């Protein structure tokens with residue numbers, strides 16, 4: 001049984017992940033962590049009243065010897081310290097939380113290497129999103145003018161999404177940086193052309209009713225291509241999380257992208 005701690009257990013993703021772990025025959029939930037929660041045990045929450053799982057409020061309280069995998073679905077402000085703690089205590093992080101800066105990822109990878117601990121940072125655990133990013137990188141070889149529209153629920157803290165940023169980074173690996181649109185254009189309303197990543201524009205939609213969706217738009221002479229993925233429910237991320245948890249124990253570095261484990 002893989003012994004798992006879920007950080008962010010009361011959040012939208014954390015709650016979904018706790019349910020997945022509890023229902024997975026190969027996983028054991030040995031702890032949950034949220035510095036803002038008041039519960040001392042998960043059984044203080046009605047739906048989990050039959051369980052006996054410690055709820056930690058401070059990193060220093062966590063019985064690290066009992067934890068093999070740290071699943072993190074917290075916040076952009078919290079994730080770096082959480083993952084650093086896990087790696088330094090030889091716990092393999094499976095990180096869904098987005099908003100880490102490139103330098104923070106590099107620093108965490110150095111810590112993972114020093115401690116010989118495997119882990120994964122995945123901006124998106126949904127297979128439709130992983131495929132979208134792969135297809136987009138392929139398409140950009142032939143259609144290098146790209147704009148990305150990501151659409152999420154209106155409670156999301158970061159923009160653009162980690163998935164959109166990762167899509168742009170993957171495309172940038174094979175696309176030479178160039179300006180898109182009229183170089184003399186004026187934004188009559190600041191921000192009208194969206195965020196700019198090496199010339200690619202990224203647009204973030206935040207609306208109630210949405211969960212997680214992304215469109216990658218390509219334009220070329222006389223033609224266009226749109227690739228789209230939709231996550232209608234947070235259950236769409238769970239098979240990817242389960243794959244990562246099952247495989248991470250064999251890794252000895254901090255990987256970025258679920259595709260590294262598929």
Ligand SMILES: NC(=O)C1=CN([C@@H]2O[C@H](COP(=O)(O)OP(=O)(O)OC[C@H]3O[C@@H](n4cnc5c(N)ncnc54)[C@H](OP(=O)(O)O)[C@@H]3O)[C@@H](O)[C@H]2O)C=CC1
Pocket residue numbers: 007008009010011012013014033034035036037073074075076078079082095096097098099122123124125126162237
């Ligand atoms: N990779 C993927 O496939 C996916 C990634 N995500 C990402 O996951 C993250 C969480 O999303 P979502 O669940 O919607 O957000 P929520 O705000 O619903 O959940 C985050 C939870 O983490 C808690 N939290 C805050 N700080 C800490 C901390 N230091 N340690 C532990 N828990 C903490 C929050 O508590 P409080 O509210 O009290 O601050 C909250 O309960 C986001 O970064 C999002 O982009 C989301 C979906 C899929």
Ligand SMILES: O=C(O)C1=N[C@H](C(=O)O)C[C@H](O)C1
Pocket residue numbers: 098123124125152153156157160161162163164211212213
């Ligand atoms: O906040 C979310 O909900 C999601 N965040 C991730 C991101 O920022 O890409 C993954 C998915 O889009 C859902």
